[in-house]
Amino acid sequence: SSAPRRIDVFPIPDLIPVGYRPTAAVFIDVLRATSTIVTALSAGAEQVIPVMEPGQALKMKELLEKSDPAKRGNILLGGERNAVLIAGFDLGNSPASYTPERVGGKTILFSTTNGTRAILTFERVSGTAPVTEAEKNRRERGPSVGQGMLTIPTHARTRSFIASFLNARALVEKLRPFDSVGIVCAGTELHYTEEDTLLAGLIVSRLLRAAEEVPGLPRPLLNVQAETAGYLWESFLETVTPETLEKHLCERLVASRGGEHLRRVNLLSDVRDAARLDRLETVPEYCLGSIRPVLDGAD
Numbered sequence: 225s226s227a228p229r230r231i232d233v234f235p236i237p238d239l240i241p242v243g244y245r246p247t248a249a250v251f252i253d254v255l256r257a258t259s260t261i262v263t264a265l266s267a268g269a270e271q272v273i274p275v276m277e278p279g280q281a282l283k284m285k286e287l288l289e290k291s292d293p294a295k296r297g298n299i300l301l302g303g304e305r306n307a308v309l310i311a312g313f314d315l316g317n318s319p320a321s322y323t324p325e326r327v328g329g330k331t332i333l334f335s336t337t338n339g340t341r342a343i344l345t346f347e348r349v350s351g352t353a354p355v356t357e358a359e360k361n362r363r364e365r366g367p368s369v370g371q372g373m374l375t376i377p378t379h380a381r382t383r384s385f386i387a388s389f390l391n392a393r394a395l396v397e398k399l400r401p402f403d404s405v406g407i408v409c410a411g412t413e414l415h416y417t418e419e420d421t422l423l424a425g426l427i428v429s430r431l432l433r434a435a436e437e438v439p440g441l442p443r444p445l446l447n448v449q450a451e452t453a454g455y456l457w458e459s460f461l462e463t464v465t466p467e468t469l470e471k472h473l474c475e476r477l478v479a480s481r482g483g484e485h486l487r488r489v490n491l492l493s494d495v496r497d498a499a500r501l502d503r504l505e506t507v508p509e510y511c512l513g514s515i516r517p518v519l520d521g522a523d
Contacts, residue, residue, distance in 0.1 A: 385399070
């Protein structure tokens with residue numbers, strides 16, 4: 225194992241430059257979509273299919289069951305709008321609802337306010353169409369701290385992974401061999417959210433430490449947002465001990481934009497579930513419209 229040569233963080237999906245294609249993309253929506261996806265696949269769900277709009281999910285379920293009657297009863301609708309269960313859906317967006325008894329062996333059509341939008345936005349803007357020099361210049365993010373201008377990666381293939389605090393350790397190990405990593409935070413209704421940036425910072429911090437373990441390997445290039453996210457996580461670590469880390473992490477999430485919204489609708493238990501660090505080994509990968517667990521050795 226080694227470490228990436230470059231790490232970018234995007235606090236909201238709309239900041240992703242057109243044509244940006246790192247070798248690995250990471251999607252974060254701590255409260256709650258990516259925490260729920262990791263939980264669902266850890267509980268034995270066969271796959272999670274992100275869908276932009278609830279109406280599309282309902283139509284997709286109808287078409288899938290019509291094309292293959294054997295699928296009836298094996299397709300669930302999950303998601304939320306403004307933290308509320310969508311009418312006609314089987315499950316909301318609470319990680320604790322996705323138990324082995326409920327989702328084992330099932331396909332979940334999943335639509336949320338922010339998380340699924342981040343995945344599908346990246347898919348749209350990364351594309352394979354050529355990017356003009358004018359567009360590159362217009363969307364350039366500017367210099368990273370102490371590293372000069374960074375060009376937009378345009379690798380032929382990007383592998384896309386789902387991140388949460390729950391699976392952070394397993395995810396970072398999976399990311400170490402990749403040359404460039406782009407971390408996309410979902411945010412909340414197009415606004416920055418601390419909970420997503422805090423997890424992005426954890427990933428940046430651990431990848432930097434992985435690079436330090438390799439003799440002679442230079443420090444990865446970071447964009448400004450990656451530097452900031454890493455500093456945010458390291459500053460948080462200075463205020464806690466290993467014994468109090470999860471407790472204080474939960475408090476930070478409760479105080480965040482997303483956490484405050486969940487508190488108002490009496491879903492603080494979801495925040496506590498999302499704040500459990502390094503509890504799961506599942507690393508979900510998004511490929512060709514479906515999210516499934518990465519199989520061991522599938523690099």
